[in-house]
Amino acid sequence: MKKLINATENVVVDALAGMAAAHSDLISVHIAPHYITRADAPVKGKVGLVSGGGSGHEPMHGGFVGMGMLDAACPGEVFTSPTPDQMLEATKAVDGGAGVLHIVKNYTGDVMNFEMAAEMAKAEGSNVEAVVIDDDVAVKDSLYTAGRRGVGATVLAEKICGAAAEAGKSLAEVADLCRKVNGQARSMGMALTSCTVPAAGKPTFELGEGEMEIGIGIHGEPGRERRALGSAAEITKQLTDPILEDLPFAKGDRVLAFVNGMGGTPLIELYIVYNELVKLLGQHGITIERHLIGPYITSLEMAGCSITLLKLDDELVQLWDAPVHTPALRWGV
Protein backbone atom coordinates (compact mmCIF):
# COMPACT_ATOMS: atom_id res chain seq x y z
CA MET A 1 0.00 0.00 0.00
CA LYS A 2 1.37 3.39 -1.02
CA LYS A 3 -0.57 6.33 0.37
CA LEU A 4 0.10 9.89 1.50
CA ILE A 5 -0.74 9.22 5.13
CA ASN A 6 1.02 9.41 8.48
CA ALA A 7 -0.67 6.50 10.23
CA THR A 8 -3.68 4.43 9.17
CA GLU A 9 -5.54 5.18 12.42
CA ASN A 10 -5.09 8.96 11.94
CA VAL A 11 -6.29 9.26 8.35
CA VAL A 12 -9.65 10.82 9.19
CA VAL A 13 -8.50 13.24 11.92
CA ASP A 14 -5.46 14.37 9.93
CA ALA A 15 -7.63 15.10 6.89
CA LEU A 16 -10.18 16.95 9.05
CA ALA A 17 -7.37 19.08 10.49
CA GLY A 18 -6.32 19.93 6.94
CA MET A 19 -9.88 20.92 6.01
CA ALA A 20 -10.11 23.09 9.10
CA ALA A 21 -6.83 24.80 8.25
CA ALA A 22 -7.85 25.39 4.64
CA HIS A 23 -11.47 26.47 5.00
CA SER A 24 -11.90 28.19 8.36
CA ASP A 25 -13.81 31.00 6.60
CA LEU A 26 -16.51 28.52 5.55
CA ILE A 27 -16.59 25.69 8.07
CA SER A 28 -15.87 24.72 11.66
CA VAL A 29 -14.42 21.29 12.34
CA HIS A 30 -15.26 19.58 15.64
CA ILE A 31 -13.26 16.61 16.88
CA ALA A 32 -14.50 13.79 19.18
CA PRO A 33 -17.23 13.44 18.17
CA HIS A 34 -16.27 14.40 14.62
CA TYR A 35 -18.55 16.73 12.71
CA ILE A 36 -18.23 19.73 10.41
CA THR A 37 -20.61 22.69 10.53
CA ARG A 38 -21.01 25.89 8.59
CA ALA A 39 -18.89 28.57 10.23
CA ASP A 40 -22.07 30.61 10.90
CA ALA A 41 -24.16 27.72 12.29
CA PRO A 42 -26.85 27.68 13.48
CA VAL A 43 -28.59 29.93 10.96
CA LYS A 44 -31.62 31.27 12.81
CA GLY A 45 -34.96 30.40 11.25
CA LYS A 46 -33.45 28.22 8.49
CA VAL A 47 -33.94 24.47 8.13
CA GLY A 48 -30.66 22.75 8.97
CA LEU A 49 -29.36 20.09 6.58
CA VAL A 50 -27.21 17.31 8.03
CA SER A 51 -25.64 14.49 6.09
CA GLY A 52 -22.86 12.07 6.80
CA GLY A 53 -21.33 8.78 5.98
CA GLY A 54 -18.06 6.98 5.89
CA SER A 55 -14.95 8.94 4.93
CA GLY A 56 -13.15 8.17 1.68
CA HIS A 57 -15.76 9.81 -0.58
CA GLU A 58 -14.27 13.30 -0.48
CA PRO A 59 -15.29 15.96 -1.22
CA MET A 60 -18.64 14.44 -0.08
CA HIS A 61 -19.89 15.31 2.53
CA GLY A 62 -17.60 17.75 4.36
CA GLY A 63 -16.71 19.59 1.15
CA PHE A 64 -20.39 20.40 0.67
CA VAL A 65 -20.85 22.24 3.97
CA GLY A 66 -21.48 25.94 3.56
CA MET A 67 -23.91 28.56 2.34
CA GLY A 68 -26.51 27.09 -0.03
CA MET A 69 -25.75 23.44 0.71
CA LEU A 70 -25.23 21.43 3.94
CA ASP A 71 -25.22 22.87 7.45
CA ALA A 72 -23.30 19.90 8.84
CA ALA A 73 -21.55 16.72 7.81
CA CYS A 74 -20.58 13.76 9.99
CA PRO A 75 -17.54 11.86 8.75
CA GLY A 76 -17.15 8.27 9.89
CA GLU A 77 -14.01 6.19 9.64
CA VAL A 78 -13.08 5.25 6.06
CA PHE A 79 -16.13 3.56 4.46
CA THR A 80 -17.75 3.20 7.90
CA SER A 81 -20.96 4.90 8.90
CA PRO A 82 -20.50 7.60 11.54
CA THR A 83 -21.99 7.03 14.99
CA PRO A 84 -25.25 8.43 16.43
CA ASP A 85 -23.45 10.73 18.90
CA GLN A 86 -21.75 12.54 15.99
CA MET A 87 -25.09 13.01 14.24
CA LEU A 88 -26.80 14.13 17.44
CA GLU A 89 -24.19 16.80 18.18
CA ALA A 90 -24.24 18.00 14.56
CA THR A 91 -28.04 18.17 14.60
CA LYS A 92 -28.08 20.24 17.79
CA ALA A 93 -25.32 22.53 16.46
CA VAL A 94 -27.24 23.46 13.29
CA ASP A 95 -30.80 23.57 14.64
CA GLY A 96 -31.80 27.18 14.02
CA GLY A 97 -35.35 26.61 15.21
CA ALA A 98 -36.87 25.54 11.86
CA GLY A 99 -36.02 21.85 12.20
CA VAL A 100 -33.29 19.65 10.78
CA LEU A 101 -33.31 17.35 7.75
CA HIS A 102 -31.08 14.27 7.75
CA ILE A 103 -30.05 13.27 4.23
CA VAL A 104 -29.10 9.60 4.51
CA LYS A 105 -27.59 7.37 1.86
CA ASN A 106 -29.26 3.96 1.80
CA TYR A 107 -26.70 1.71 3.45
CA THR A 108 -27.68 -0.54 6.35
CA GLY A 109 -25.22 1.06 8.77
CA ASP A 110 -25.96 4.67 7.80
CA VAL A 111 -29.71 4.12 8.07
CA MET A 112 -29.49 2.44 11.50
CA ASN A 113 -27.11 5.03 12.96
CA PHE A 114 -29.16 7.97 11.62
CA GLU A 115 -32.36 6.37 12.99
CA MET A 116 -30.79 6.15 16.44
CA ALA A 117 -29.56 9.75 16.19
CA ALA A 118 -32.96 11.05 15.09
CA GLU A 119 -34.60 9.35 18.07
CA MET A 120 -32.08 10.91 20.44
CA ALA A 121 -32.44 14.37 18.85
CA LYS A 122 -36.24 14.19 19.06
CA ALA A 123 -35.95 13.21 22.72
CA GLU A 124 -33.91 16.39 23.22
CA GLY A 125 -36.55 18.53 21.52
CA SER A 126 -35.25 18.87 17.95
CA ASN A 127 -37.67 18.55 15.05
CA VAL A 128 -35.95 16.04 12.76
CA GLU A 129 -36.98 14.49 9.45
CA ALA A 130 -34.94 12.04 7.42
CA VAL A 131 -34.89 11.27 3.71
CA VAL A 132 -33.07 8.20 2.42
CA ILE A 133 -31.36 8.47 -0.97
CA ASP A 134 -31.43 5.30 -3.10
CA ASP A 135 -30.68 6.08 -6.74
CA ASP A 136 -28.35 3.24 -7.79
CA VAL A 137 -29.98 1.18 -10.54
CA ALA A 138 -27.22 -1.46 -10.29
CA VAL A 139 -28.91 -2.89 -7.22
CA LYS A 140 -32.28 -4.55 -7.52
CA ASP A 141 -34.73 -3.00 -5.11
CA SER A 142 -36.43 -6.09 -3.81
CA LEU A 143 -37.13 -8.07 -0.70
CA TYR A 144 -33.84 -9.80 -1.35
CA THR A 145 -31.49 -6.84 -0.98
CA ALA A 146 -30.94 -3.99 1.46
CA GLY A 147 -32.43 -1.84 -1.30
CA ARG A 148 -30.74 0.45 -3.76
CA ARG A 149 -27.65 2.31 -2.64
CA GLY A 150 -27.46 6.06 -2.35
CA VAL A 151 -24.83 7.40 -4.74
CA GLY A 152 -24.62 10.37 -7.16
CA ALA A 153 -28.10 11.74 -6.47
CA THR A 154 -26.90 12.54 -2.95
CA VAL A 155 -24.70 15.38 -4.24
CA LEU A 156 -27.54 16.81 -6.32
CA ALA A 157 -30.06 16.51 -3.46
CA GLU A 158 -27.72 18.26 -1.04
CA LYS A 159 -27.21 21.17 -3.45
CA ILE A 160 -30.87 21.55 -4.41
CA CYS A 161 -32.23 21.14 -0.87
CA GLY A 162 -29.55 23.49 0.42
CA ALA A 163 -30.80 26.18 -1.96
CA ALA A 164 -34.39 25.61 -0.88
CA ALA A 165 -33.49 25.81 2.81
CA GLU A 166 -31.53 29.00 2.13
CA ALA A 167 -34.65 30.43 0.44
CA GLY A 168 -36.63 29.88 3.63
CA LYS A 169 -38.60 26.75 2.77
CA SER A 170 -40.05 24.77 5.69
CA LEU A 171 -38.76 21.40 6.92
CA ALA A 172 -41.69 19.59 5.28
CA GLU A 173 -41.10 21.40 1.98
CA VAL A 174 -37.35 20.71 1.96
CA ALA A 175 -37.96 17.03 2.82
CA ASP A 176 -40.53 16.75 0.01
CA LEU A 177 -38.06 18.33 -2.39
CA CYS A 178 -35.38 15.86 -1.32
CA ARG A 179 -37.74 12.95 -2.01
CA LYS A 180 -38.57 14.51 -5.39
CA VAL A 181 -34.88 14.74 -6.38
CA ASN A 182 -34.30 11.17 -5.24
CA GLY A 183 -37.38 10.02 -7.15
CA GLN A 184 -36.28 11.68 -10.40
CA ALA A 185 -32.58 10.72 -10.32
CA ARG A 186 -30.91 7.45 -11.30
CA SER A 187 -27.25 6.42 -11.24
CA MET A 188 -24.90 3.63 -12.22
CA GLY A 189 -21.16 3.25 -11.67
CA MET A 190 -18.22 1.18 -12.86
CA ALA A 191 -14.64 0.51 -11.76
CA LEU A 192 -11.42 0.02 -13.70
CA THR A 193 -9.45 -0.69 -10.52
CA SER A 194 -10.20 -1.44 -6.90
CA CYS A 195 -9.32 0.80 -4.00
CA THR A 196 -7.33 0.16 -0.84
CA VAL A 197 -8.90 0.92 2.54
CA PRO A 198 -5.96 2.29 4.60
CA ALA A 199 -6.67 0.05 7.60
CA ALA A 200 -6.97 -3.03 5.37
CA GLY A 201 -3.71 -2.30 3.57
CA LYS A 202 -4.51 -4.08 0.32
CA PRO A 203 -7.01 -3.71 -2.52
CA THR A 204 -10.56 -4.75 -1.67
CA PHE A 205 -10.82 -6.74 -4.90
CA GLU A 206 -8.56 -7.62 -7.81
CA LEU A 207 -9.36 -6.74 -11.40
CA GLY A 208 -7.42 -8.10 -14.34
CA GLU A 209 -5.92 -5.82 -17.00
CA GLY A 210 -8.72 -6.53 -19.47
CA GLU A 211 -11.59 -6.45 -16.97
CA MET A 212 -13.95 -3.95 -15.45
CA GLU A 213 -16.53 -4.18 -12.71
CA ILE A 214 -19.98 -2.87 -13.65
CA GLY A 215 -22.51 -1.77 -11.07
CA ILE A 216 -20.06 -0.92 -8.30
CA GLY A 217 -20.92 1.16 -5.29
CA ILE A 218 -18.70 3.70 -3.60
CA HIS A 219 -17.06 1.48 -0.99
CA GLY A 220 -14.88 -0.80 -3.07
CA GLU A 221 -17.57 -3.41 -2.71
CA PRO A 222 -17.58 -5.59 -5.80
CA GLY A 223 -20.29 -4.85 -8.35
CA ARG A 224 -22.88 -7.19 -9.73
CA GLU A 225 -20.93 -8.24 -12.77
CA ARG A 226 -17.43 -8.42 -14.16
CA ARG A 227 -17.13 -7.72 -17.88
CA ALA A 228 -14.44 -7.34 -20.51
CA LEU A 229 -13.18 -3.77 -20.65
CA GLY A 230 -14.77 -1.74 -23.43
CA SER A 231 -14.26 1.65 -25.06
CA ALA A 232 -15.53 4.83 -23.38
CA ALA A 233 -18.45 4.81 -25.83
CA GLU A 234 -19.38 1.23 -24.92
CA ILE A 235 -19.01 1.80 -21.20
CA THR A 236 -21.08 4.99 -21.32
CA LYS A 237 -23.84 3.08 -23.07
CA GLN A 238 -23.65 0.21 -20.55
CA LEU A 239 -24.09 2.70 -17.71
CA THR A 240 -26.68 4.93 -19.35
CA ASP A 241 -29.09 2.37 -20.85
CA PRO A 242 -30.13 0.89 -17.47
CA ILE A 243 -30.57 4.44 -16.10
CA LEU A 244 -32.81 5.48 -19.00
CA GLU A 245 -34.89 2.31 -18.79
CA ASP A 246 -35.34 2.48 -15.06
CA LEU A 247 -37.03 5.86 -14.47
CA PRO A 248 -37.81 5.74 -17.41
CA PHE A 249 -36.46 8.86 -19.09
CA ALA A 250 -38.27 9.77 -22.28
CA LYS A 251 -37.90 11.87 -25.40
CA GLY A 252 -38.29 15.55 -24.57
CA ASP A 253 -36.99 15.21 -20.99
CA ARG A 254 -34.66 17.87 -19.65
CA VAL A 255 -31.89 16.50 -17.45
CA LEU A 256 -28.94 17.37 -15.28
CA ALA A 257 -26.10 15.05 -16.36
CA PHE A 258 -23.56 14.27 -13.66
CA VAL A 259 -20.41 12.44 -14.73
CA ASN A 260 -18.61 11.58 -11.52
CA GLY A 261 -15.02 10.42 -11.12
CA MET A 262 -14.44 7.62 -8.58
CA GLY A 263 -11.21 9.21 -7.31
CA GLY A 264 -8.51 7.74 -9.54
CA THR A 265 -9.80 8.73 -12.98
CA PRO A 266 -8.51 11.96 -14.53
CA LEU A 267 -10.80 14.69 -15.80
CA ILE A 268 -9.66 14.09 -19.39
CA GLU A 269 -11.37 10.68 -19.31
CA LEU A 270 -14.50 12.06 -17.64
CA TYR A 271 -14.85 14.54 -20.51
CA ILE A 272 -14.57 11.66 -23.00
CA VAL A 273 -17.41 9.93 -21.14
CA TYR A 274 -19.41 13.17 -21.06
CA ASN A 275 -19.00 13.55 -24.82
CA GLU A 276 -20.34 10.02 -25.33
CA LEU A 277 -23.22 10.80 -22.98
CA VAL A 278 -24.12 13.94 -24.97
CA LYS A 279 -24.27 11.88 -28.17
CA LEU A 280 -26.27 9.08 -26.56
CA LEU A 281 -28.84 11.35 -24.92
CA GLY A 282 -29.12 13.29 -28.20
CA GLN A 283 -30.14 10.07 -29.94
CA HIS A 284 -32.88 9.62 -27.33
CA GLY A 285 -34.12 13.19 -27.74
CA ILE A 286 -33.14 14.08 -24.17
CA THR A 287 -31.75 17.56 -23.51
CA ILE A 288 -28.88 18.11 -21.10
CA GLU A 289 -29.78 21.41 -19.49
CA ARG A 290 -27.22 21.38 -16.66
CA HIS A 291 -24.16 19.26 -16.01
CA LEU A 292 -21.62 18.46 -13.32
CA ILE A 293 -18.34 16.79 -14.24
CA GLY A 294 -15.64 15.81 -11.79
CA PRO A 295 -14.80 13.75 -8.72
CA TYR A 296 -17.53 14.66 -6.19
CA ILE A 297 -18.54 11.32 -4.66
CA THR A 298 -15.45 9.16 -4.75
CA SER A 299 -14.25 5.79 -3.56
CA LEU A 300 -10.70 6.60 -2.40
CA GLU A 301 -8.31 6.05 -5.35
CA MET A 302 -10.61 3.78 -7.34
CA ALA A 303 -10.45 4.42 -11.10
CA GLY A 304 -13.81 4.51 -12.80
CA CYS A 305 -16.85 6.69 -13.06
CA SER A 306 -20.54 6.90 -12.39
CA ILE A 307 -23.28 8.59 -14.33
CA THR A 308 -26.29 10.21 -12.69
CA LEU A 309 -29.22 11.69 -14.58
CA LEU A 310 -31.73 13.93 -12.83
CA LYS A 311 -34.95 14.84 -14.60
CA LEU A 312 -35.29 18.62 -14.36
CA ASP A 313 -38.13 21.09 -14.21
CA ASP A 314 -38.02 24.87 -13.78
CA GLU A 315 -38.03 24.62 -9.98
CA LEU A 316 -35.04 22.26 -9.91
CA VAL A 317 -33.10 24.35 -12.47
CA GLN A 318 -33.63 27.49 -10.41
CA LEU A 319 -32.50 25.78 -7.20
CA TRP A 320 -29.48 24.21 -8.93
CA ASP A 321 -28.43 27.65 -10.22
CA ALA A 322 -28.85 29.35 -6.82
CA PRO A 323 -25.62 30.57 -5.15
CA VAL A 324 -23.52 28.02 -3.29
CA HIS A 325 -20.31 28.57 -1.35
CA THR A 326 -18.66 25.46 0.04
CA PRO A 327 -15.11 24.07 -0.09
CA ALA A 328 -15.96 21.88 -3.11
CA LEU A 329 -18.81 23.64 -4.95
CA ARG A 330 -18.95 27.35 -5.47
CA TRP A 331 -20.91 29.52 -7.87
CA GLY A 332 -23.07 32.63 -7.88
CA VAL A 333 -21.07 34.34 -5.10
Added chain:
Amino acid sequence: MSVDVGAVIAWMRRYAAVIADQKGALTELDSAIGDADHGTNMDRGMQAVVAKLDGAPPPDVGAALKTVGMTLISTVGGSGGPLYGSFFMQAGNALAGETELTPQELVRALEAGVAGVMKIGKSTTGEKTMLDTLVPAVEALHAAVDGGASLGDALTAACEAGQHGMEATIPMLATKGRASYLGERSIGHQDPGATSSNLLLRTLAESLE
Protein backbone atom coordinates in the same frame (compact mmCIF):
# COMPACT_ATOMS: atom_id res chain seq x y z
CA MET B 1 -17.77 -19.71 37.92
CA SER B 2 -20.60 -17.34 38.79
CA VAL B 3 -22.06 -15.02 36.21
CA ASP B 4 -21.45 -11.62 37.77
CA VAL B 5 -19.93 -8.26 36.84
CA GLY B 6 -16.45 -9.76 37.05
CA ALA B 7 -17.45 -12.47 34.57
CA VAL B 8 -18.83 -9.89 32.13
CA ILE B 9 -15.59 -7.91 32.35
CA ALA B 10 -13.54 -11.08 31.84
CA TRP B 11 -15.73 -11.97 28.82
CA MET B 12 -15.25 -8.54 27.28
CA ARG B 13 -11.46 -8.63 27.85
CA ARG B 14 -11.25 -12.03 26.23
CA TYR B 15 -13.46 -10.96 23.32
CA ALA B 16 -11.40 -7.80 22.82
CA ALA B 17 -8.19 -9.86 22.73
CA VAL B 18 -9.64 -12.37 20.24
CA ILE B 19 -11.02 -9.58 18.03
CA ALA B 20 -7.62 -7.86 18.04
CA ASP B 21 -6.05 -11.16 17.02
CA GLN B 22 -8.68 -11.94 14.35
CA LYS B 23 -9.06 -8.37 13.06
CA GLY B 24 -7.30 -9.12 9.79
CA ALA B 25 -9.26 -12.32 9.18
CA LEU B 26 -12.59 -10.57 9.81
CA THR B 27 -11.68 -7.73 7.48
CA GLU B 28 -10.61 -10.30 4.87
CA LEU B 29 -14.06 -11.94 5.04
CA ASP B 30 -15.64 -8.49 4.76
CA SER B 31 -13.51 -7.63 1.70
CA ALA B 32 -15.05 -10.54 -0.17
CA ILE B 33 -18.68 -9.51 0.26
CA GLY B 34 -18.68 -6.16 2.04
CA ASP B 35 -16.51 -3.12 2.47
CA ALA B 36 -13.40 -4.35 4.29
CA ASP B 37 -13.92 -2.71 7.67
CA HIS B 38 -15.56 -5.19 10.05
CA GLY B 39 -12.40 -6.29 11.87
CA THR B 40 -11.07 -2.77 12.23
CA ASN B 41 -14.39 -1.44 13.50
CA MET B 42 -14.94 -4.20 16.05
CA ASP B 43 -11.37 -3.84 17.27
CA ARG B 44 -11.79 -0.08 17.77
CA GLY B 45 -15.06 -0.68 19.64
CA MET B 46 -13.77 -3.47 21.88
CA GLN B 47 -10.65 -1.52 22.84
CA ALA B 48 -12.98 1.31 23.89
CA VAL B 49 -15.19 -1.14 25.83
CA VAL B 50 -12.25 -2.47 27.83
CA ALA B 51 -11.03 1.06 28.58
CA LYS B 52 -14.53 2.07 29.69
CA LEU B 53 -15.01 -0.95 31.99
CA ASP B 54 -11.53 -0.43 33.47
CA GLY B 55 -12.24 3.25 34.07
CA ALA B 56 -15.43 2.79 36.07
CA PRO B 57 -16.48 -0.79 36.97
CA PRO B 58 -20.29 -0.99 36.74
CA PRO B 59 -22.36 -1.88 39.85
CA ASP B 60 -24.32 -4.80 38.36
CA VAL B 61 -24.50 -7.08 35.35
CA GLY B 62 -27.28 -5.11 33.67
CA ALA B 63 -25.31 -1.87 33.97
CA ALA B 64 -22.15 -3.58 32.71
CA LEU B 65 -23.88 -4.88 29.57
CA LYS B 66 -25.50 -1.49 28.94
CA THR B 67 -22.11 0.20 29.24
CA VAL B 68 -20.76 -2.22 26.66
CA GLY B 69 -23.71 -1.47 24.36
CA MET B 70 -23.46 2.31 24.67
CA THR B 71 -19.72 2.22 24.06
CA LEU B 72 -20.09 0.07 20.95
CA ILE B 73 -22.84 2.33 19.57
CA SER B 74 -20.63 5.41 19.95
CA THR B 75 -17.36 3.91 18.70
CA VAL B 76 -17.93 1.17 16.12
CA GLY B 77 -20.05 2.88 13.44
CA GLY B 78 -21.07 0.95 10.34
CA SER B 79 -23.69 -1.73 10.87
CA GLY B 80 -21.75 -3.45 13.64
CA GLY B 81 -22.18 -0.49 16.01
CA PRO B 82 -25.98 -0.40 16.12
CA LEU B 83 -26.30 -4.20 15.87
CA TYR B 84 -23.83 -5.26 18.57
CA GLY B 85 -24.72 -2.14 20.54
CA SER B 86 -28.41 -3.11 20.55
CA PHE B 87 -27.51 -6.69 21.47
CA PHE B 88 -25.77 -5.58 24.66
CA MET B 89 -28.20 -2.74 25.46
CA GLN B 90 -31.22 -5.04 25.30
CA ALA B 91 -29.43 -7.82 27.19
CA GLY B 92 -28.57 -5.26 29.87
CA ASN B 93 -32.11 -3.89 29.99
CA ALA B 94 -33.38 -7.41 30.70
CA LEU B 95 -31.16 -7.65 33.77
CA ALA B 96 -31.53 -4.30 35.49
CA GLY B 97 -29.99 -4.44 38.97
CA GLU B 98 -28.91 -8.11 38.85
CA THR B 99 -25.55 -8.80 40.44
CA GLU B 100 -25.35 -12.53 39.83
CA LEU B 101 -27.19 -14.47 37.15
CA THR B 102 -28.77 -17.89 37.18
CA PRO B 103 -28.42 -19.83 33.91
CA GLN B 104 -32.09 -18.97 33.21
CA GLU B 105 -31.35 -15.27 33.60
CA LEU B 106 -28.38 -15.55 31.23
CA VAL B 107 -30.69 -17.17 28.66
CA ARG B 108 -33.25 -14.40 29.15
CA ALA B 109 -30.59 -11.70 28.65
CA LEU B 110 -29.17 -13.28 25.51
CA GLU B 111 -32.66 -13.75 24.08
CA ALA B 112 -33.41 -10.09 24.72
CA GLY B 113 -30.13 -9.21 22.98
CA VAL B 114 -31.00 -11.31 19.94
CA ALA B 115 -34.46 -9.71 19.79
CA GLY B 116 -32.76 -6.30 19.84
CA VAL B 117 -30.58 -7.26 16.86
CA MET B 118 -33.61 -8.52 14.93
CA LYS B 119 -35.53 -5.34 15.64
CA ILE B 120 -32.93 -2.79 14.61
CA GLY B 121 -31.62 -4.91 11.74
CA LYS B 122 -35.17 -5.75 10.55
CA SER B 123 -33.74 -9.18 9.95
CA THR B 124 -34.12 -12.83 10.80
CA THR B 125 -32.24 -16.09 10.23
CA GLY B 126 -31.38 -17.31 6.74
CA GLU B 127 -30.32 -13.88 5.48
CA LYS B 128 -26.55 -14.41 5.90
CA THR B 129 -26.04 -12.28 9.01
CA MET B 130 -24.88 -12.53 12.63
CA LEU B 131 -28.35 -13.86 13.49
CA ASP B 132 -27.50 -17.13 11.76
CA THR B 133 -24.96 -17.72 14.52
CA LEU B 134 -26.78 -16.15 17.45
CA VAL B 135 -30.29 -17.54 17.03
CA PRO B 136 -29.46 -21.27 16.94
CA ALA B 137 -26.84 -20.79 19.67
CA VAL B 138 -29.24 -19.12 22.07
CA GLU B 139 -31.96 -21.66 21.24
CA ALA B 140 -29.52 -24.49 22.05
CA LEU B 141 -28.54 -22.76 25.28
CA HIS B 142 -32.19 -22.37 26.27
CA ALA B 143 -32.98 -26.03 25.53
CA ALA B 144 -29.92 -27.29 27.41
CA VAL B 145 -30.64 -25.15 30.47
CA ASP B 146 -34.29 -26.26 30.45
CA GLY B 147 -33.09 -29.85 30.21
CA GLY B 148 -31.09 -29.42 33.39
CA ALA B 149 -27.60 -29.27 31.86
CA SER B 150 -24.83 -27.52 33.76
CA LEU B 151 -24.06 -24.00 32.54
CA GLY B 152 -20.75 -25.23 31.12
CA ASP B 153 -22.42 -28.00 29.14
CA ALA B 154 -25.20 -25.68 28.00
CA LEU B 155 -22.64 -23.16 26.72
CA THR B 156 -20.78 -25.93 24.90
CA ALA B 157 -24.04 -26.87 23.16
CA ALA B 158 -24.63 -23.21 22.32
CA CYS B 159 -21.17 -22.85 20.81
CA GLU B 160 -21.64 -25.96 18.68
CA ALA B 161 -24.97 -24.69 17.39
CA GLY B 162 -23.46 -21.25 16.74
CA GLN B 163 -20.53 -22.78 14.87
CA HIS B 164 -22.92 -24.73 12.62
CA GLY B 165 -24.98 -21.61 12.10
CA MET B 166 -21.91 -19.61 11.12
CA GLU B 167 -20.74 -22.27 8.68
CA ALA B 168 -24.24 -22.43 7.21
CA THR B 169 -23.84 -18.82 6.04
CA ILE B 170 -21.25 -19.94 3.45
CA PRO B 171 -23.72 -21.30 0.86
CA MET B 172 -26.36 -18.67 1.72
CA LEU B 173 -27.52 -15.88 -0.58
CA ALA B 174 -27.25 -12.59 1.33
CA THR B 175 -30.48 -10.63 1.46
CA LYS B 176 -29.56 -8.08 4.15
CA GLY B 177 -26.71 -5.63 4.50
CA ARG B 178 -24.05 -4.71 2.02
CA ALA B 179 -23.44 -8.29 0.90
CA SER B 180 -26.96 -8.34 -0.59
CA TYR B 181 -25.77 -5.98 -3.36
CA LEU B 182 -23.72 -8.86 -4.73
CA GLY B 183 -26.73 -11.06 -5.36
CA GLU B 184 -25.61 -14.56 -6.35
CA ARG B 185 -21.97 -13.59 -5.90
CA SER B 186 -22.45 -13.49 -2.13
CA ILE B 187 -22.77 -17.30 -2.20
CA GLY B 188 -19.65 -19.20 -1.12
CA HIS B 189 -18.40 -16.69 1.44
CA GLN B 190 -18.75 -16.94 5.21
CA ASP B 191 -20.50 -13.92 6.71
CA PRO B 192 -18.17 -11.64 8.72
CA GLY B 193 -20.88 -10.75 11.26
CA ALA B 194 -21.76 -14.40 11.82
CA THR B 195 -18.04 -14.97 12.38
CA SER B 196 -17.58 -12.21 14.96
CA SER B 197 -20.75 -13.46 16.72
CA ASN B 198 -19.31 -16.96 16.85
CA LEU B 199 -16.23 -15.53 18.56
CA LEU B 200 -18.50 -13.68 20.99
CA LEU B 201 -20.16 -16.95 22.07
CA ARG B 202 -16.91 -18.87 22.31
CA THR B 203 -15.31 -16.22 24.50
CA LEU B 204 -18.40 -16.22 26.72
CA ALA B 205 -18.08 -19.98 27.21
CA GLU B 206 -14.33 -19.75 27.80
CA SER B 207 -14.64 -16.95 30.32
CA LEU B 208 -17.21 -18.95 32.35
CA GLU B 209 -15.22 -22.21 32.34
